[in-house]
Amino acid sequence: MPELPEVETVRRGLQPVLEGARLIRVEARRPDLRFPFPERFSERLTGRTITALGRRAKYLTMHVQDGPVLICHLGMSGSFRIETDDDGEIPGVFHQERSKSTVHDHVVFDVVGADGARSRVIFNDPRRFGFMLFAEGSPETHPMLAGLGVEPTGNTLDGALLASLLQGRGSPLKAALLDQKLIAGLGNIYVSEALWRAGLSPLREAGTIAKPGKKARQQSERLAEAIRSVISDAIAAGGSSLRDYMHTDGSLGYFQHSFAVYDREGEPCPKPGCGGHIERVVQSGRSTFYCRTCQS
Numbered sequence: 001m002p003e004l005p006e007v008e009t010v011r012r013g014l015q016p017v018l019e020g021a022r023l024i025r026v027e028a029r030r031p032d033l034r035f036p037f038p039e040r041f042s043e044r045l046t047g048r049t050i051t052a053l054g055r056r057a058k059y060l061t062m063h064v065q066d067g068p069v070l071i072c073h074l075g076m077s078g079s080f081r082i083e084t085d086d087d088g089e090i091p092g093v094f095h096q097e098r099s100k101s102t103v104h105d106h107v108v109f110d111v112v113g114a115d116g117a118r119s120r121v122i123f124n125d126p127r128r129f130g131f132m133l134f135a136e137g138s139p140e141t142h143p144m145l146a147g148l149g150v151e152p153t154g155n156t157l158d159g160a161l162l163a164s165l166l167q168g169r170g171s172p173l174k175a176a177l178l179d180q181k182l183i184a185g186l187g188n189i190y191v192s193e194a195l196w197r198a199g200l201s202p203l204r205e206a207g208t209i210a211k212p213g214k215k216a217r218q219q220s221e222r223l224a225e226a227i228r229s230v231i232s233d234a235i236a237a238g239g240s241s242l243r244d245y246m247h248t249d250g251s252l253g254y255f256q257h258s259f260a261v262y263d264r265e266g267e268p269c270p271k272p273g274c275g276g277h278i279e280r281v282v283q284s285g286r287s288t289f290y291c292r293t294c295q296s
Helices: 004-018 041-045 159-166 173-177 188-198 206-210 214-236
Strands: 022-028 050-056 059-064 069-073 079-084 105-112 118-124 131-135 279-283 286-290
Touching: 004 050, 004 059, 004 079, 004 105, 004 118, 004 214, 022 041, 041 131, 159 173, 159 206, 159 214, 173 188, 173 206, 188 214, 188 286, 206 214
Parallel strands: none
Antiparallel strands: 022 105, 050 059, 059 069, 069 131, 079 118, 105 118, 279 286
16 A cells, blocks of 8 residues: 555656646546546546645545545555657656556546646556545545544654654554554554654554653654654655555655665664664554664
């Protein structure tokens, strides 16, 4: 499942083509993906200008002039590709196969930019776990987005806020960080990486870093900084390419080459002077990677 950095990378790839462009044709080639398409899906988008392309947690939002907001989720295998009207080729170089079969091309957006350039943006989803829904008015009130927690980007998530979110929680720290009602968009990979950077065990009680005192305050500040930095670094590197995930231009992200702990079971801990090894444990059915030597 693509995580926040992957979704943000896709948004940035689509933004130059879609923002300010007019939707001259919208085609849904099947009645549903994970959920049925909204009624009059194509009709309500065709002819409208895209005013902004946003992201909330792991959701893409397409704002159109005088129309509904389109909320899109990539699911497990969803991806966008961009084709130009001139040559029909996908820009960029494919370093790894992904589905190019038109059988899995489920939604096609034909757009024309302010400069008159025509492009085609195609949503391909072999497993059909992605979806596209409409939000009337603010997307924040839509059931899919309502109740989501703070974004782990920028400076909003600091030590004090993190401590307030985790105060009194007896669940494992990693499980609490994956709660989308607390922090929106954090996923399994980047939580493991952030906890390693902060030197905190994923197994410890979440509320321990929210207790009174200097030590807990330093731990919450360290973790907040680690979360922000690992997300920022992953976005800068283009996300992580695992299984089906690809960029809009077909290229791979490469943050996976910078993983300190994720999927590195048995390897030496990369923290200088640590001397420990990466271990794997299962929490709530998901793999957690950490070093018990330097994470406490």
